[in-house]
Amino acid sequence: MTTVGALLCQGGRDLREAGIAESRREARLLLAGALDATIETLLRDPRADVPTEAAERFHGLLARRVAREPMARLLGHAGFWTLELEVGPQTLIPRADSETLIEALVERGLSPRRILDLGTGTGCLLLAALAEFPDAWGLGVDLVPEAAALAARNAARNGLKGRASFAVGRWAEAMSGTFDVVLSNPPYIESAVIDGLMPEVSRHEPASALDGGADGLDAYREIVAQLPRLLAPGGIAVLELGQGQGPDVAKLAEAAGLHVLGARDDLGGIARAMLLSQAQKPVGGPNDPV
Structure with missing residues (x-):
């Protein structure tokens, strides 16, 4: 012994x-x-x-x-915002940088009722948003069935099962209806760069959640093109950005007829969360009827 x-x-x-x-x-x-x-x-x-x-x-x-297997994967769980989440090989491990999206959303002073999370993974973004907005209901979509199932378990684990649903699909391709908030942390790493990332990422994170194509923008092209029909009047989208991608994503958004409301930096000073809208006035602000 x-x-x-x-x-x-x-x-x-x-x-x-x-x-x-x-x-x-x-x-x-x-x-x-x-x-x-x-x-x-x-x-x-x-x-x-x-x-x-x-x-x-x-x-x-x-x-x-x-x-070099990630610590969170070994322990089976990771903290995000105010939540404790199960993690697995089919999803990215939630990172503190992604909390910037929730900070940016909360700062808008909104009162959303319907929230959509595209590429939900562990469900971290959707569940953190639901924890902040107790009157909201949310839908998380992921291409990987195992990821959607894991996110559903995380909803139950954090007392949010009755307010969150999860579906399998490619972004919002087969979806109808509109949402007050659309969240997404899409794959945004350039394909040629992935093998050079730290081993915890390149060896153990799912490639489908990392690989953004040759220029890192493939997922943004698909998501931004769908936002005009997904956003309710006055609704906003909050997208996670890779380092230096803000100008390119802004161009894609403007070409789709969206307004760029701004970006919020993470703790490292990197523009991490971009806010988009198709209306000048976001829904559910302090002076708006609920």
Whole structure:
């Protein structure tokens, strides 16, 4: 039998040698996951014995992390906004950068009733928006059936099952009706760049959620072309942007007859969320009837 301290030392060393930042913190997370315990419990007694089965689970997780499998994938969950979400190999892992879209939406002072999320993945954008707007109902669409099913589980996990529905489809191709808010974090990485991304992304994130075509704009072309019929009068769309893509996406939007309301930077100073509308006055503002 081995101890908490011995496993943490080994884990920190192995992760550091693999080039992983915050190796000590990640070793603690992995051991806490293997023991189904909190980090605080681990640190309370480094000399505590670790059962053999838990030590084996830790070694298995450690080997996968050394191979650069993402931490959230190993633990099976990730935090986003105020939510705790299940993650899996069929979806992108939610990132803090994407919270910029929710921040931008909340800042508009809207009161939306119908929200659409295109390429929903884990459901993170839709569910975060529903958590902020308790009178709203939302629909998430994903091309991958397993992703739509996972998003539905996340809705139930976060107490939003009755206010969210999920469907399988390519963007909004077969959809009718209009929405007050359309959200999307589409694939926007240039095809030739993907292999050079950090291993956690290039090896373990689904290519269909990353690959935006030769110029990274293929998904935007499809989505923007559909927005005029999807947006209710005064409705807005909030799209996630890749670095430097703002001007190109703005041109696509203007060519489709949409107004560019602006963009919001993420914490790194990168324009991350673009807001679009087909009306000068967004729906449901502070002075509008609900």
